[in-house]
Amino acid sequence: MQRIPTKAELIEARKKLIPYIHYTPIFQSKAINQIAEAELFFKAENMQKMGAFKMRGAMHATLQLSKEQQQKGIATHSSGNFAQAMALSAQLLGIPAWAVMPSNAPGVKKAAVASYGARIIECEPNLKAREAALEQVINENHCTALHPYNDYDVILGNSTASQEIFEQIENIDYLISPVGGGGLISGTALAAHYFSPQTKVIGAEPKLADDAFRSLECGIIQAPTNTLTIADGLRTSLGDKTFFFIKEFVDQIQLAEEEEIIAAMRLIWERMKIIVEPSSAISLAVVLKNKDFYKGKRIALLLSGGNVDLGKLPF
Template identity: 45%
Template sequence: MYIPTLNDMLAARERISPFVHRTPVLTSRILNELSGAELFFKCENLQKAGAFKARGASNAVFGLSEEQARRGVATHSSGNHGTCLSYAAGRRGIPCTVVMPRTAPQAKKDAVKGYGGTVVECEPSTTSREAVFAEVVAKTGAEFVHPYNDHRVIAGQATCSAELIEQVENLDAVVAPIGGGGMVSGTCLTLSSLAPHLKIYAAEPEQADDAYRSFKAGHIISDDAPDTVADGLKVPLKDLTWHFVRNFVTDIHTASEHEIVDAMKLIWKRLKIVMEPSSAVPLATILKNREIFAGKRVGVIITGGNVDVDKLPWN
């Protein structure tokens, strides 16, 4: 298992700079008052293809040799990684196949196709996803770019927190959502080297809390098919992301479905931005654990904005 380093993040930052945005940081007086903290929202919902995963996908795709690139890329994804890999593959002019749960939001399936990717559907479980994906790779010979358990992907995601600590000085903590752990791992990679005093918190739905239970147990615990409104956070940790979580994360907090939806509404209303339920989980956990964050300067990573506006969770 190759563990990416700060040099991998720096190389990724240079490699992907023509293909991703340096996303803005937003603040809200009302949200500061509600939390008792100073919150700085890193808006990866405004990233290329609508999610932070454009960073890791672009690093993987543009790091391929010409021979690898000719065979194209493939992945399994509930949405954003597949969309972002399709985006990056399209920019390089190579094919991309994405295995997606049949229950994934139609908006995310359409986004993959819109960037030129091919969608192959599977049942909504990790077991089905991995079995169907194995068939796709056997047929195409494509390069597998894992949604998060890939050193190239983690190095790309790590560029997000590198930007954040340049944009906002004197942070005390950073909070990011956790599913498989790609963004959290990238955050750990960067901050453990460049800002080791910062505390790193992961935020997870109560109904998909395998990372929380893994963290408390000291080993990976996987759920095969959790059910939560935060559809981007249903996947389990893997060995590479677990390395970063167990070594560098301060704690993992969880939020209920009701708390996630309420936080999503707050962000829509107060920041005036479109973001998906997974991105609301950090704010939900901050408001739930106000005593931990009160008086602190906290970076909050809003991971994506690819939401089906015809099926908003408060409807």
């Protein structure tokens, strides 16, 4: 049985997070508006601390732990931004952190996690090995495991990005969020539900990893059949909590091809002069792909992160 967090919980999450996160700016581009024939507002979570919205969820979940739990530390398994977010959250609170990372994770991601002071435990690059390694860390250190997305406190933390959006701009017709595990879009949808009910929330997902799209179609969580999408933050499956929020509050999920994601990413880099990762660019990709649908509307797009390996760009 799923529960729906209250408006008061969302407001409380935001209040708690204020000292620890950036209130990120919103950017606009006349050139991109002209191409889209709509008014686009880009929420720059790529400029969030550690370079992604994940900081909001990780920090909020950590703050929700008791002092005793915090002192024993936190742990997660992640190959991406969530490990960095957990590591920085621990550093800000002066508590220990452990990150289980697959042996094939990019060196730049491991270096970032290590730079925030977390200990890295390497494991084989499969889910079973990752879960086993995390369990061992927890048994040995009596620390608390944080789930990157299928967790109410993480989702509440993530909701604060859109709470800011609704404070920064009014009369948003559509709010578009990338969908990976569903943690960002769940928080986004909750924020819209309470703070801007007339705004429709749309999920953006790579065609190559269309598991959320298919899950919504058949009503049961589907696993990704292919995880080769360039949008590496969107390769994960939904969780039961995030799937519930998507079913309850998300209007629809739209898909984009790989080359559409890359073209949208390039457009953002060249026209807006900001660095976003492919998982962020997908929101613009679905707007440009569904031009008639969005024509003339006011659309907010969550640029979820900006952590790319500059040595491995797709253009």
